[in-house]
Amino acid sequence: METLQNVLTRRSAIRLASPAPSDEELLRLVAAAMTAPDHGRLLPWHLLTLRGVAREKLGQTYASCAGRDVNLRRRAAAKPLRAPLLIAIVFSPVEHPKIPEWEQLAATVAAVHTLALLLHDRGYGCIWRTGEVLEDEGVRSLHEVKPGERLLGWLYTGTAIDTPPSRPSPDAQSRLRAL
Ligand SMILES: Cc1cc2nc3c(=O)[nH]c(=O)nc-3n(C[C@H](O)[C@H](O)[C@H](O)COP(=O)(O)O)c2cc1C
Structure with missing residues (x-):
């Protein structure tokens, strides 16, 4: 897909079904996403894949956060089952004399969004x-954070x-001016 077309047509997908990329395909896409700009090449992040039972475990952890109401617990437990694959994003900033945490967070978001665009490119x-x-704490510990x-x-x-649904065209002029 042409880059401009890719960027213009990417949308957040609320309802998702199989197929999701295999571990092998995802690894190739993550390798490509790792080329996103990253001051100092610190790679201050890692990803975790949750499929099948791992999603159910996350659902059970969600349910325990939802209190005692049975319906709320059931709804919470079903949330991670809304997609066949969940890719958890863990930010691991490092102490660095020149590269503050915000830059490391920016690099992480750049990599994640690059991955989203690559996923879109692959359909x-x-x-x-x-x-x-x-x-x-339960959610953090499940992800070994x-x-x-x-x-x-x-x-x-x-x-x-x-x-x-279609989205309004961005008003680029309101966000861009000469100094
Ligand atoms: C850091 C971040 C967190 C988000 N969290 C949620 C969320 O919890 N629930 C949700 O429905 N969308 C979430 N979104 C997706 C945005 O709602 C979505 O990108 C926005 O509505 C624009 O839609 P689009 O991606 O189709 O252009 C998140 C996006 C980002 C970048």
Whole structure:
């Protein structure tokens, strides 16, 4: 796909079904996403894939965050099952004399968005999902998030079921001016 076309047609996909990329295909895409700009080449992030039972485990952890109400717990447990593959994003900033944490976060987001564009290029859909559960100790521990690291959410990944509603064209002029 031509780059401009890729960027213009990428959308967050809310409803996702199989197929999702295999581990092998995903590894190739992650290798390509690692070329995103990254001051100092610190690669201050890693990804975790959750498929099948791992998604169910995450659902159970969500349910325990949802309180006692059975319906709320059931709904929470089903959330990670909305896509065949969840790619968890873990931010691992390092102490660096010249590269502050915000730059490391920027590099991480650049890599994640590059991955989203590459998934789109391969015909897959995804959506970056976050929420209060990111701070939950059970969720952090399931993802083996260490002190000083931060779980940034998940790329829910698969094949988009719906055509997304159109979005307004961005008003680029309001965001770009000469000094
Ligand atoms: C850091 C980040 C977190 C996001 N978290 C959520 C989320 O929790 N739930 C959700 O529905 N969308 C989430 N999104 C997706 C945005 O809602 C989506 O990108 C936005 O609505 C624009 O839609 P588009 O990607 O189709 O252009 C997130 C996006 C980013 C970049």
